[in-house]
Amino acid sequence: MRRTPAELVGARPEPGHTIDFDGRPVPALPGQSIAAALWAEGILAWRTTRVNGRPRGAFCGIGACYDCLATVNGIASQRTCLLPAEPGTTVTTQEGHGRADLAV
């Protein structure tokens, strides 16, 4: 039995980098989405909901559910399952609708 997804497919990734998640460095491999990089670190939640303040992360993994929203490089409500984790990408836990700066 193989032990990791990378071992299963015989992956030899190009050199990795880090993204910034709420001020903490999170490793990412080239081509991974932000959500995938967070899952690889065991992080499953990076948003709190608007009504009840409940934690959420990726649910559908394909851009259909919008549960994986986060503030990415200062822009609120980005689908992290679709956006690539690039060197220097900054991901901030999004609270509510992510527009606190606009006070709406």
Place this chain on the structure above:
Amino acid sequence: MPTSPSDTSAPYDLAVIGAGPAGLAAAVTAAELGLRCVLLDAGPRPGGQYYRHPAPGLGAAHPERLHHGWSAFTGLTGRLAASTVTHLTEHHVWTAERGEVWRLHATVGAGATGSAVVEAKAVLLATGAYERQLPFPGWTLPGVVTAGGAQAMLKAGLVLPGRRIVVAGSGPLLLAAASSLVSAGASVPAVVEAGNYLGYARGLGTLAANPAKLVEGVGHGATLLRGKVRLRRSSAVVEAHGTDRVTGVTVARLDAEWRPVPGTERRIDCDAVAVGHGLLPQIELATELGAETVLTADQTVALKVDEGLRTSLSGLWAAGETCGVGGADLAIAEGELAARVIAGAPVPAALRRRRDRRRAFAALMAAAHRPGPGWTDWLRPDTDVCRCEEVPVAAVREAVEELGATDPRTVKLLTRAGMGWCQGRMCGPAVACLSGSTELRPDSRPLSCPVPLAHLADGS
């Protein structure tokens, strides 16, 4: 294979929307028959959801280990590379306009910051499907993910949501998902299937006519046996436990109507749950234009097509899951068949037979996994039905029982269920069921994805 729009302003002969099995087969067949063809897809690489695969930077030497039928895919991408098809990646078509020629409006880029308009004389819709979800208490906890989502994140990003993953819901995708999770190193304590595979016994002739499907099932079965996975039929996850993330589930037996049988509850510890109840055809681009639909054997809405895969709108064809969910082999056969009809080429009898056999198998499968009406018994008043707007079951029931709503649209207006970001993609089937609606209508979404306002202004 060109990868940007051609600089001639003439419309393409054919635009194919979606680069999964159906769309790839259609585009390469049409181009080989001499049509000027453009293939638009929201993803960065061809394959769609089924043939999702790791980004090149991940250096996967053996992507085929995550797939069934990988050689069919490499065959198609080889033909694509050698073809004249213009492949536009990261082009998400959000609306189609009919006229002398079709005008397809797309957002461009992973962040949807750019925009494009593509013109074509004919359009083939191969937009595939997304998963059907039925809510249960705790289904919004982090660590509860869709079965297809777990597959997608594994195939594309080589990651798992946890180490010990319960797979639950209904439909053949569960076995495929469990089998890949086990191969990738997860432990899967149980596959919890609400349907009863005995339903297949009613279609033994259809099974015998689809040996490849049986071999595929046996392959999953062997992997699951090696991984010590227990298949629980006629059972469902009726609750996920945890406060900030899932720590376990309660599983119960279901009766024939999918009502949980009291006293049969068992607790299973896990750190993730992968859940799904079959697939829903993604057809909103066509239904917004008024295309006719049909109800499939598992109560999903698909596009109505004739034997040449023409929809009810002239100039619009459909192939694969948009005509009813049936898997990759069927999608490839239909993509090829539709392209031949569009190009005015003959359809070989063997191709038509292959397509008909696979359609029959799809109908058998759909009937065996059709949700029973009793599933709503596992809901609690405070279970969120709509994940985006956090609308609980109690609010939906109040709209129906006290405010007199008799259809999903009224429930939506009274409760905001289905009015959030996902536009009802996750809660639509549940809301329809809770509103007791017998009238079948496709979800209405004027735009198929979020579109920056500036693009709307440009497109008008």
